[in-house]
Amino acid sequence: MSEPVLSPVDVLAANLQRLLQEVLDQPLSAEARIAASQAHALAISLCQQLVPQPEPSLIDRTVFDALLKVAGSETAPKLLDQVLLDLGCVRQALDHALPTADWAELRLQSHILMSIAGSFGAMQLCRDAEALNRLAHAGDASALSPLDLRLQQGLVALMQFLQDEARSLPSPQPKERPSA
Numbered sequence: 001m002s003e004p005v006l007s008p009v010d011v012l013a014a015n016l017q018r019l020l021q022e023v024l025d026q027p028l029s030a031e032a033r034i035a036a037s038q039a040h041a042l043a044i045s046l047c048q049q050l051v052p053q054p055e056p057s058l059i060d061r062t063v064f065d066a067l068l069k070v071a072g073s074e075t076a077p078k079l080l081d082q083v084l085l086d087l088g089c090v091r092q093a094l095d096h097a098l099p100t101a102d103w104a105e106l107r108l109q110s111h112i113l114m115s116i117a118g119s120f121g122a123m124q125l126c127r128d129a130e131a132l133n134r135l136a137h138a139g140d141a142s143a144l145s146p147l148d149l150r151l152q153q154g155l156v157a158l159m160q161f162l163q164d165e166a167r168s169l170p171s172p173q174p175k176e177r178p179s180a
Contacts, residue, residue, distance in 0.1 A: 016043050058157050063121030064165075073170065080166040083116060087159050090116075094155070098148045106136035113151075117158065125154035 023036050068076045090109050097105035110133035117126035128151050135143055 058122060058124070058154075059161055060121035060123055063119075067119060067121070077166060077169050080162050080169070083120070084159060084162055084166070086112065086116060087155060087162070091152075091155050091159075094148075094151065098144060101141045101144065103136045103139055106132060110136060113155070117154075120158070120162070122154065122158045125151070125158055128154055
């Protein structure tokens with residue numbers, strides 16, 4: 001049977017444990033033993049912080065499902081189609097406004113994106129749109145580049161999610177006409 005694959009953080013933690021044991025096997029004063037134990041605990045804590053945390057879900061399904069329920073089975077497909085069109089327009093506008101730091105356009109698009117993202121449960125995208133709005137109000141271009149990338153990734157991911165959801169919705173049944 002093969003050995004389990006260890007992450008670099010696991011290897012580092014194991015090496016720290018071995019090193020601490022070697023240090024503690026030596027004749028040390030009580031203060032040195034306490035210091036070594038505290039250093040080990042701190043190092044293990046730092047190692048655990050290096051372990052990547054799972055990304056928060058793109059969409060809060062509770063929010064999204066509640067919105068679709070309110071929309072109803074007839075309106076939900078139309079709603080998703082319209083929002084996809086709106087997000088396409090936001091994306092296109094951001095593609096032009098971000099490189100030129102067009103603050104007025106960035107404020108406008110960030111408001112639209114905050115509204116859509118929040119309403120559909122894309123909470124990280126909503127927070128990124130809020131950050132864009134703050135930068136646009138301050139006229140601060142220093143943090144636009146990293147935010148631009150996250151916004152674009154979040155926007156594309158939301159659009160893909162909505163497209164997938166739209167495809168999975170049942171087709172609305174045609175209304176029966178009353179017989180004459």
